[in-house]
Amino acid sequence: MMWLNRHRHNINILLPPTKGLVQKLLAVTMSSTSLKEMRNGGEDYSNGHGGGVRDLYGEDCATEDQLITPWTFSVASGCSLLRDPRYNKGLAFTEGERDAHYLRGLLPPAVFNQELQEKRLMHNLRQYEVPLHRYMAMMDLQERNERLFYKLLIDNVEELLPVVYTPTVGEACQKYGSIFRRPQGLYISLKEKGKILEVLKNWPEKSIQVIVVTDGERILGLGDLGCQGMGIPVGKLSLYTALGGVRPSSCLPITIDVGTNNEKLLNDEFYIGLKQKRAAGQEYAELLEEFMRAVKQNYGEKVLVQFEDFANHNAFDLLEKYSSSHLVFNDDIQGTASVVLAGLLASLKLVGGTLADHTFLFLGAGEAGTGIAELIALEISKQTKAPVEKTRKKIWLVDSKGLIVSSRLESLQHFKKPWAHEHEPVKTLLDAVKAIKPTVLIGSSGAGKTFTKEVVETMASLNEKPLILALSNPTSQSECTAEEAYTWSKGKAIFASGSPFDPVEYEGKVFVPGQANNAYIFPGFGLGLIISGAIRVRDEMLLAASEALAAQVSQENYDKGLIYPPFSNIRKISAHIAAKVATKAYDLGLASHLPRPKDLVKYAESCMYSPGYRSYR
Numbered sequence: 001m002m003w004l005n006r007h008r009h010n011i012n013i014l015l016p017p018t019k020g021l022v023q024k025l026l027a028v029t030m031s032s033t034s035l036k037e038m039r040n041g042g043e044d045y046s047n048g049h050g051g052g053v054r055d056l057y058g059e060d061c062a063t064e065d066q067l068i069t070p071w072t073f074s075v076a077s078g079c080s081l082l083r084d085p086r087y088n089k090g091l092a093f094t095e096g097e098r099d100a101h102y103l104r105g106l107l108p109p110a111v112f113n114q115e116l117q118e119k120r121l122m123h124n125l126r127q128y129e130v131p132l133h134r135y136m137a138m139m140d141l142q143e144r145n146e147r148l149f150y151k152l153l154i155d156n157v158e159e160l161l162p163v164v165y166t167p168t169v170g171e172a173c174q175k176y177g178s179i180f181r182r183p184q185g186l187y188i189s190l191k192e193k194g195k196i197l198e199v200l201k202n203w204p205e206k207s208i209q210v211i212v213v214t215d216g217e218r219i220l221g222l223g224d225l226g227c228q229g230m231g232i233p234v235g236k237l238s239l240y241t242a243l244g245g246v247r248p249s250s251c252l253p254i255t256i257d258v259g260t261n262n263e264k265l266l267n268d269e270f271y272i273g274l275k276q277k278r279a280a281g282q283e284y285a286e287l288l289e290e291f292m293r294a295v296k297q298n299y300g301e302k303v304l305v306q307f308e309d310f311a312n313h314n315a316f317d318l319l320e321k322y323s324s325s326h327l328v329f330n331d332d333i334q335g336t337a338s339v340v341l342a343g344l345l346a347s348l349k350l351v352g353g354t355l356a357d358h359t360f361l362f363l364g365a366g367e368a369g370t371g372i373a374e375l376i377a378l379e380i381s382k383q384t385k386a387p388v389e390k391t392r393k394k395i396w397l398v399d400s401k402g403l404i405v406s407s408r409l410e411s412l413q414h415f416k417k418p419w420a421h422e423h424e425p426v427k428t429l430l431d432a433v434k435a436i437k438p439t440v441l442i443g444s445s446g447a448g449k450t451f452t453k454e455v456v457e458t459m460a461s462l463n464e465k466p467l468i469l470a471l472s473n474p475t476s477q478s479e480c481t482a483e484e485a486y487t488w489s490k491g492k493a494i495f496a497s498g499s500p501f502d503p504v505e506y507e508g509k510v511f512v513p514g515q516a517n518n519a520y521i522f523p524g525f526g527l528g529l530i531i532s533g534a535i536r537v538r539d540e541m542l543l544a545a546s547e548a549l550a551a552q553v554s555q556e557n558y559d560k561g562l563i564y565p566p567f568s569n570i571r572k573i574s575a576h577i578a579a580k581v582a583t584k585a586y587d588l589g590l591a592s593h594l595p596r597p598k599d600l601v602k603y604a605e606s607c608m609y610s611p612g613y614r615s616y617r
């Protein structure tokens with residue numbers, strides 16, 4: 001039995017569980033798509049509320065034999081097809097497709113291939129001088145033609161990363177109320193308390209593998225942007241797809257709106273969020289608890305929840321609370337730690353010695369600072385077999401009150417306490433540099449221009465090759481610029497920053513700064529969890545990801561003074577990170593996708609979404 005419901009603009013087909021028929025229809029509708037491609041990058045043709053070709057990475061439909069459950073698909077045609085960003089190809093619809101899908105007359109006569117469309121769009125994008133306009137053009141493209149959006153992003157990653165990600169995404173969040181056009185993710189506010197499971201069911205995709213969630217309280221180094229923080233989960237998830245190859249339909253951006261303490265937004269008539277002060281304490285905890293339960297109930301145990309840009313008074317507690325019951329990852333604490341450790345491991349090729357030979361000083365003792373510090377301590381402990389309590393001793397942190405020392409212990413937040421070493425009080429960063437004599441200086445303060453000339457000069461006077469990382473985002477919050485780092489250190493510094501800087505010429509030599517951003521880690525890390533079916537995140541996986549990233553830095557990169565590989569190779573890098581993370585998941589008994597693939601790098605690569613168009617004939 002087969003029901004066929006054919007409307008002018010929509011064809012809905014409901015199929016019984018007959019394997020042969022399923023294959024036949026796939027062949028008709030997606031002639032160029034093999035079942036393997038479908039598993040790796042295939043799209044769900046269901047409307048989300050019906051059955052559909054389900055989670056093709058996962059157990060549900062992992063093999064052809066399992067494609068036997070009843071399912072419906074709806075192939076849009078005519079205007080509906082052109083307005084559906086997942087399937088729209090614009091001028092790339094072929095003559096045959098235009099006939100078959102009622103597109104005649106709805107498009108101008110020319111037929112472009114995807115490469116020509118890409119060329120045209122890149123040309124158009126480059127005409128915009130204002131970065132925010134480029135951002136808006138990219139968001140429009142994402143909402144119009146998703147595959148073309150990802151093709152552009154993948155093929156032009158170094159050029160477009162600063163557009164869809166830091167620094168421009170910061171400005172986009174600040175102005176999100178004005179530029180908001182269409183929802184790109186789910187908004188869960190206090191109004192939805194008691195109904196979060198229903199809200200999740202409103203999202204059209206069912207096979208979600210990664211959620212990036214924020215509550216908007218610490219958006220980059222820009223502070224509390226409330227509901228307008230949505231730009232961050234949207235941007236991070238577009239990198240999950242472009243950099244890590246996770247299917248767009250498996251990604252769900254979520255903003256939890258518990259209010260904002262940002263007076264400017266509360267008084268802004270265009271503010272899109274709840275106009276109330278932030279809920280805290282029990283009210284906050286209950287909403288988050290309902291959210292985490294609903295996520296697990298709706299998507300199962302293997303959905304990855306990435307916490308992003310929460311304020312530190314919630315971030316550490318949420319991570320601790322849910323890490324034993326859910327697959328959770330805090331990008332700011334863990335992803336940042338992993339990317340910085342990778343840079344440090346790579347830098348040893350340039351500065352010599354082992355990690356244990358170095359002394360580290362941080363400006364900023366929050367999520368990023370203490371997260372990185374702890375992972376460095378763990379890695380040194382792993383390398384030297386010394387207890388972590390001991391390896392922490394060469395790592396020092398400065399917060400807004402000065403150097404963290406034992407006399408401050410009582411008043412310190414819990415995540416700072418392990419770093420309260422014996423030392424007399426020191427008030428300023430400059431004095432801390434002079435007292436501690438670090439070989440590595442790391443900015444994780446969210447406070448721009450805090451690595452002053454004196455600080456950089458002192459680092460250069462203490463070290464042959466001082467390693468200086470200005471991690472804070474966006475560019476306005478960077479502790480110093482690349483130019484400042486190179487000129488003030490007289491070309492001695494090895495420098496990387498959270499947001500990108502252009503190469504700098506100093507005394508006839510060109511210095512190329514690296515970008516120390518967690519975007520190197522989370523896409524591949526998440527892919528590794530997905531392909532192995534991991535159910536928990538462990539520190540060993542973070543260390544493995546760091547080592548995998550460090551191993552991708554080539555001699556050619558080192559020759560330029562770089563401690564990170566270029567983003568242009570990011571898909572290959574992500575596959576290597578994914579393979580190492582998946583290996584750890586298997587070794588630790590946390591992987592549920594069995595058997596373990598023999599070659600995990602190849603497997604990770606084969607699982608990556610590819611943005612090329614498919615034929616609808």
Ligand SMILES: NC(=O)C1=CN([C@@H]2O[C@H](COP(=O)(O)OP(=O)(O)OC[C@H]3O[C@@H](n4cnc5c(N)ncnc54)[C@H](OP(=O)(O)O)[C@@H]3O)[C@@H](O)[C@H]2O)C=CC1
Nearest residue numbers: 220221364365366367368399400445446472473498517518
């Ligand atoms: N490059 C990357 O991949 C990443 C970059 N970041 C960036 O790092 C920054 C910090 O993020 P996060 O750690 O989550 O933020 P937190 O709010 O958790 O921590 C900020 C820390 O900086 C300290 N601080 C703030 N201003 C100053 C100042 N003027 N002098 C000294 N210390 C100061 C704070 O001190 P106190 O505790 O006393 O308040 C706090 O310890 C942000 O700009 C963010 O964009 C974050 C994640 C990844």
Ligand SMILES: CC(=O)C(=O)O
Nearest residue numbers: 220309332473517518
């Ligand atoms: C990069 C990032 O996660 C941040 O700045 O918060």
Ligand SMILES: [Mg+2]
Nearest residue numbers: 308309331332
């Ligand atoms: Mg972040």
